[in-house]
Amino acid sequence: MLAAALGARPAGLGEALAAVDGLDDALGHGLAHLDQARAARLEPLAAACAGSPLAGRVADAVAGIVAGTVTDDHLTALAGARSALLGAAHDALLAEADAALGRAREPWSAATVPARPGHLPAAGRSWLRELALTGWRRAGAELVGSGGRTVQALIAEPAARRLAVLLEGFAAELRAAAPVAPAARIPARRWADLWARALLLGRGGLATAGTVDADGRLLLLGADLHEHPTVVHAQVHGLLESPGRGVRLVRTAVAAAKVDAVSGPSVWRRLAAFPVLRAALARHRAIEVSGLPLTPGGDLIWQESRAALGGPADPFVTARVRLAAAVAAAPPPLDRHPVAIAEPVLLEGYAAGQSTFDLGGAEIAVDLDRLPAAGPLTPALVAASTSCLGLLRWDAGCWAVQPLAVRAAAGRRPVTAHTGDWALGPTGARAAGAEAAAGTVVDVLRERAGRLLRQ
Amino acid sequence: MVTEDGVAYERRSAVPVIIPVRPRKLAEVPFVELAEGRLQGVVSSRSDPRRLYASSITARRHGLSCHTNNNRPCGSLGGGQPCKHIGALIDAAVARYGLARVAHHLEADLPEDGADLGSGLRPGTAPDRAAEVFSSFLRHLAHLDLPPSTEPLPELQWFPAAAAVR
Known part of the structure; x- marks a missing residue:
């Protein structure tokens, strides 16, 4: 459909x-x-x-x-x-x-x-x-x-x-x-x-709008990671349950500057200032927020001091139970561009191909260019998946789904992988070892720069 | 690495242009860049832990320059022969950007027998660029001291974190 x-x-x-x-x-x-x-x-x-x-x-x-x-x-x-x-x-x-x-x-x-x-x-x-x-x-x-x-x-x-x-x-x-x-x-x-x-x-042409303070429980759907040589950005999509306000689709994001030598799972180290958000992503926990500024476009301005880790919350359950009834915000007029379309969707009961999902007669493309190296999702997992929590996107004339999490039948036991699973560090031994080696990049660079500055 | 495959490359807003590279060892060559019509970078001395070299190769003419952080010329860069710092710089650039992109930037002819880039250059000497290279390195590192931010950055929708070469 x-x-x-x-x-x-x-x-x-x-x-x-x-x-x-x-x-x-x-x-x-x-x-x-x-x-x-x-x-x-x-x-x-x-x-x-x-x-x-x-x-x-x-x-x-x-x-x-x-x-x-x-x-x-x-x-x-x-x-x-x-x-x-x-x-x-x-x-x-x-x-x-x-x-x-x-x-x-x-x-x-x-x-x-x-x-x-x-x-x-x-x-x-x-x-x-x-x-x-x-x-x-x-x-x-x-x-x-x-x-x-x-x-x-x-x-x-x-x-x-x-x-x-x-x-x-x-x-x-x-x-x-x-x-x-x-x-x-x-x-x-x-x-x-x-x-x-x-x-x-x-030119200063992009105006901003005022915010209101939001309270309630933030249930995470998944993390969309953005990166170029000198920045890393984790934009988290979720549902905000507020007393008397129902359930709203919201986003919150944290960003840090980096150098191009920092890439892969170690980009999360640059976001060390946000332990609550990282822990909620890695451990699949809800977040209790109080007084977090919310823009009319549905962006929560993240503040660690106004957020506390809540109870367990499986993003797949959140999507299955709550997503259909959630109300989305309109994007700010000056931010509207097809590239900004990123609508959370839960897809189940499809037949996964190499880069498409067959939704019972009709196919939708899967954007495999958007599986970040900083998380455990791989094209193989997506191709073996049976459920996918993702973002619906449009580019160059085509709709595609960008996976944020998949459930897959890899081997005998089912595997679940989310893009934010490594927010506190990779969970597999091999990836963790590689990250530990790469994680020293910043120390090496600072030490070498120190030699110059001591002159 | 610059990618160009896939359909509708010209009409995709979020097409990946720069693929993040594998982490590379930084101790020997902590900084390398293709900029200002040069391949340039910072190379650690193997004999003196306090010393760094600023090494560069100009595009087209392939002029070489190598100086220490004390502003002394590299002793082994003579007669247009690449010193080992230049060699390490080329190796790091190829690891970082791929051979094709480095050769393209330097406008160098790649030998067809698969030999390395160093043997394809016909180098001469070039003006001292050490001060520029060192300050470019320090400017680059200034990013590591910037505070994190939480304001919405809608422009980053154009920059999806791409899959690394797995």
């Missing part, structure tokens, strides 16, 4: 994405280097915004690019138009997912707090402009490298952390790819996403 319901494509999605693709390919070649054919492919973006408040600005921006006079305002208008289209795509896709899952979602009602001023210094803005004019394909080591120095000025500024984390991940990928060979494939949608996001975030 789920896969069949998700087979339909929302009306207008193809046209919206084609307009986005026109801009993405232009950014690949460089806005200063567009031939007529590529410039003409920007027209659908302007046409899609006709009748919206962005209409005039986007039309001006496209005209500016064709005339070769590109200003920062033009680039902001393009990034804004692109984000608006992808936001609309997100809304249509999420509505489809909600209908397929029977999920109730509160409408967005929060008053938006005015945007704070952006944190991107002039050097950062000019770097993003130069990248757009030059194009990912022509950007050389010097242009790409200068972005790294811009970010360096941002990382120590707490208010700019979100932007710094984004720019570091983006700059690292451009560095890894430079110089781009003429025939090489480039992740055009992805880099345009990251560029547009950085531009808008740097």
Whole structure:
């Protein structure tokens, strides 16, 4: 039923994405280097915004690019138009997912707090402009490298952390790819996403909304791990049972900076400041929260001092008993993008293939790229699974499920594995040994750096 | 490692671009990076525990530079022959990034007989970059002193933690 319901494509999605693709390919070649054919492919973006408040600005921006006079305002208008289209795509896709899952979602009602001023210094803005004019394909080591120095000025500024984390991940990928060979494939949608996001975030365009304090019992569904060379982020999906408020689908997340040599299970060591959350993940326990700030978008702002470890709570039982009746929050309007769709689902009674689940006649893809090295889930376990607790995601035209936990029949006895099982360290002897060796990375690096600083 | 396989690579928002690598031993080469048109890094001295070398190879011209943290040139880097620190740097870079990416960054021709990258370089000398390399290392390590954060980071939806090479 789920896969069949998700087979339909929302009306207008193809046209919206084609307009986005026109801009993405232009950014690949460089806005200063567009031939007529590529410039003409920007027209659908302007046409899609006709009748919206962005209409005039986007039309001006496209005209500016064709005339070769590109200003920062033009680039902001393009990034804004692109984000608006992808936001609309997100809304249509999420509505489809909600209908397929029977999920109730509160409408967005929060008053938006005015945007704070952006944190991107002039050097950062000019770097993003130069990248757009030059194009990912022509950007050389010097242009790409200068972005790294811009970010360096941002990382120590707490208010700019979100932007710094984004720019570091983006700059690292451009560095890894430079110089781009003429025939090489480039992740055009992805880099345009990251560029547009950085531009808008740097302009302070992404407003935040106020929070309310939440109390109750948090039952965890699973951990979704994110990582790039200098950050690790554990985003935990769960159900919040509050007296008088019913059951709500929420997320909470903790992040830490790292260096690229820290990877695999030892990334959890960087999150040592959060023992309650790690223990709840590793030991499958509920969390009692009191006064934890909750955003209108359903994000609990984690604070160890307002959380205590509760009783045992099996995420599979939580999902089976409570998930269907839980109410989801609407994502903040400016965070809407298909990549942000991550809806918890429990799948049972399917036939697992190598990278698909057959849900009784209809298939859904399984995203095996999202099985983190910091947890025990492997493609083999997923292929042997009989139950899967995961996140429903959409990317490049396809729905897929990202496993957060599976029950599998491996050998004679059933095995259960969750992405957060190693939050307090790997449980198997082999993985634990490897982690212990890798866990000394930070000590080695500090000791070597100490030799420099003693000079 | 840069990955490019799979369908719809161009149209995937969350396509993995950088795959985290296996942990590598850091004691000999605590820092290696492909940056600023160079392969550069920090190499520990085998004879003097207090000494570190900043070693680098420039792209295209393959100019070599190797200096200690006391700002002395490496004694065994003479006549354009790679010293053992340069050799260790290349080995660490290949372990970290893979041979193809290192060769691509250096714009080096890989010998077809499977010989290592060092033999494919035709090195010369290059200006001293030790100060830049050491400060890049220290800037990199500054990440380890940043406090953890709990504010929502929606942009990390673009950066799923990928499976390591298992």
